[in-house]
Amino acid sequence: MRQRLSSEPDRYRGRRRVPTPPRSRYAAVVTTAFVGAGIVALGANALPDAKSVNPSVLDELKQASVTSQDAAARADSADRATRAGRTDSKATDERDVWLLPLHNYDFKTPYGMNWGKLHTGIDLVAPEGTPYLAIHDGTVTKAGWFGGYGYTVIVQHADGSEAIYGHSSAISVTEGQQVKAGDQLGLVGNTGHSYGSHLHLEIHVKGQPLDPVPWLDERGVNIQLQIEEIYSDVAAS
Ligand SMILES: [Zn+2]
Incomplete structure (x- = not known):
């Protein structure tokens, strides 16, 4: 499986501007940290502090590995659909996306x-x-x-x-x-x-x-560190 997350940094820069969040929680977690003017992407195991990895995220990664083959088969078309602005979805998944209210503060x-x-x-x-x-x-x-x-x-x-x-x-x-x-x-x-x-x-x-703070942290947003985890529908390896 290609590791697309690190090879396509524009993906989530683009995604960040897309009003419709990613459709699926399957597969990879993209962590986007806004640090100063730069945008730095960290993989889950590149986080500076292991305690900051939400246990529910780890569980989802486990689930993701179970379903990744299925998700991989859908990833490309799903991604195109997401970027085109899906309107057909009942997508409970979409409602699971939580973001920072500001990029810098x-x-x-x-x-x-x-x-x-x-x-x-x-x-x-x-x-x-x-x-x-x-x-x-x-x-x-x-x-x-x-x-x-x-x-x-x-x-x-x-x-x-x-x-x-x-x-x-x-x-x-x-x-x-x-x-x-x-x-x-x-x-x-x-x-x-x-x-x-x-x-x-x-x-x-x-x-x-x-x-x-803890409530948002459970939802993948560390508002003190200005980190939000965006669930990507790109399949992890
Ligand atoms: Zn106040």
């Missing part, structure tokens, strides 16, 4: 007690006007002013969880709109109760906020 304030109050999300500092993106497919349930959150977008995902994107300078979506992981939702700003231009990202499960 400073991870500023974690979830937890802060100034005697619970900070219910994480703060990602980026210049005013920086586009921010949906971390996952879902439905826009709020797009407008939201008290101390300022201009805010809330996206509800198929699993019932919600992502809240606060303090926007502008909003690019409307309520009721369906979005895909990677779609632009708005622009980073400093509206509402905000100390400077940043994205406040909050995750609610069953209506309650939780720490987005």
Whole structure:
């Protein structure tokens, strides 16, 4: 089996811009790390810290090896279909793609007690006007002013969880709109109760906020290290 991931770096640069995420979790995991201006791709076993490899990813790789022959047979056509923008899929797989909301930011304030109050999300500092993106497919349930959150977008995902994107300078979506992981939702700003231009990202499960860092990590996104794992439908060897 060809090792296409390392020989075709343009694949995921291109994929990163494609609004429709890859269709299948079979086969390889592509880890794309945004480090400074450069884009560095790491294989799973090239990660700097073995602890950072999500056990569920390893399980999926195991499953992938079982199904890779089947997946390999479909990989080329599936990939073409993905890039052409599939519309026929019920693809539960697509909903499993989770991405970073920004390509570059400073991870500023974690979830937890802060100034005697619970900070219910994480703060990602980026210049005013920086586009921010949906971390996952879902439905826009709020797009407008939201008290101390300022201009805010809330996206509800198929699993019932919600992502809240606060303090926007502008909003690019409307309520009721369906979005895909990677779609632009708005622009980073400093509206509402905000100390400077940043994205406040909050995750609610069953209506309650939780720490987005471990929760996203379980979904292949290390928001502190700015790493997202993109599941490719290219078969691994
Ligand atoms: Zn915040």
